[in-house]
Amino acid sequence: MFKALLKPITDLRAWIRGWSGGLGRRKIPTQIIQLGVIFLAVGVGMFVMRQKFVPETFGDLGHYRGAAVAANAALEPRYSGWQECAICHPDKVETKNKSFHRTVSCEACHGPASDHANRPMRLRPELPVGREPCLACHRYLVSRPTGFPQVIEERHNPVRACTSCHDAHDPTPPERIQECSACHNTIARSKAVSPHAPLDCEVCHEAPAEHKVQPRAHVPKKPFEREFCGTCHAREATPPELIRGVDLTVYEIPRIDLTTHGGTFVCWQCHYQHSPEAR
């Protein structure tokens, strides 16, 4: 059976051998013919596979299928952009654009609304329900910047929908934040159990009133020299008896010689001022 199957190959070999011999050249060794057939088969296989599997526009623009660009460009856009919303809902867009949510696009909460813009009455955009859509941005996460409004959902009015207290188009909190601890919670907690607990934040930080409205635009001041700490802690200093209502005479304030203590370092390079270790 093998011989019958092999007949075309043996015929071919005989033919090649006859052909090469007929030319009067040296006979091609059979090994070369055998390997030649294999390499030819691999070469032809590669050629056929390339024809079959490589997309027509491959390499036109780069090492990818060129037609993919056109195919993606042809996709119907699903988002229309807030300018489109403003045509029919100018009041809502105006309120939002003046509020803390001015950088949030309408479709961030209401979902892609290009269909709605095309056929306003037939296809309605989503109305966000429950707490989850708000928590996507306002859930407490350590990696979020201090000062960004965040809630721990289990503690912050559980179950109640956010919109029952907050207006998403103008999310100014119902009560204006008064205390520094609302944003600088970690610092406030450290300070509360430290020897500096009786001191208000404003003793060291002069904070403009606008800081509570626009925290990054109006930054509070920080002490920048050793002498500032020295007003209370220098050996010869006479601290004011009362600092913002605190009677300092009842405290035993640690004293140092400003001229020799700590060389040229500023105090906060060694001491953490919100929880100083010396008592």
Next chain:
Amino acid sequence: MDPEHLAQLESALGQVTGFIYPNEVELHWSILIVIYPYLTGLVAGAFILASLERVFNVKELQPTYRLALLTALAFLIVAPMPLQAHLGHPERAFEIFLTPNSASAMAMFGFVYAWYLMVVLLMEIWFDYRADLVRWRQSDKGVMKLVHWVISLGSRDISPAAVAFDRKAVQFITIVGIPSAFLLHGYVGFIFGSVKANPWWSSVLMPIVFLFSAIVSGISMVLLIYYVTTLLRRKALDMKCLNTLASFLLYTLIIDLSLEALDFIHRLYESEESIEILEQLIFGKLFLSLTIVQILLGTIVPIVFLAAARFSELPNEMKRMIYFVAAVLVQVGIFSTRWNVVIGGQLFSKSLRGLTAYKLEFGGQEGLLVAVGLLVLPFVILALLLKILPPWEDATTDPDPEPSEAQLT
């Protein structure tokens, strides 16, 4: 996020020291990428050993010539598997051949691999075995007859002219094969050496260091396989051959150590900004695997052992034992070399300010089990190849006489 993944991330976070970027906590190139250069190195090393006999006429190595070729083939077949297990979707692998991307060093490796497998290794083995295959077929029965017939591609010609042509072809392919073997493993070194953002990898010496460690690993692996297979076959070990193998292993180990030392001294003298974090790496996370295992146990101890055994008047039994132990130590050392390059290069932050840790999984696609499987697989393939293409001199139909007592000593 997947809770299992989160738990894993948390345990890795516990190991982090200093400052590192969030995407550096977990290592992306796992133990499978350690195995890949390890296997490729063995291929190149085994082939270069085989070429010593054929091209450089080191006749003492005759008993290991075919064994080295088959070892190279067995490891070459497995070499791309860790990459495919790591990347996933092995069914798409052929596409790198259909649409060659000359701008990607990794993609072009497919062609280097294909060239080495098809043009160098398979052809050399085929030419070398062809006459034997024809002879074996005449005495074979059953499946083996068919297998030998298929492998011989239906050859029948064993005339002196045809055998002479085979010999010439082998000679020619080996000469082409030496630069190809250098290319194969030098290329793996190049892939790491060309990562300019990583100070642990980025070095022009990388391809050369890889190449010499490949030769070291190949020679010691063939020595081990020759040792074990000969014992299993209850034959006498050719002591001349073992001595020559040990000598070559010793010389290449010394070159390898010198190159590594050169690289180290060069880095130390340059003292680029990365030197501090690399110092922390070498004396901290990599102290055991680099200083103790790679340099001390994997290089210096084998050098001392081999030199002591090779140039002393010890009895042959003792020498063999020492060669064997040295070769095992070299294998462990080379594996940890690959580990230190691949894993070590990902342990420090691009900020050069912090270190992370690698946690090896047990199961899973990139776990210990898969890794062990991939390390065992070449030996299974080799056992099969030894069955089909016995490399022993007594298997050929016109055998040389059994090694005499004089040869054994």
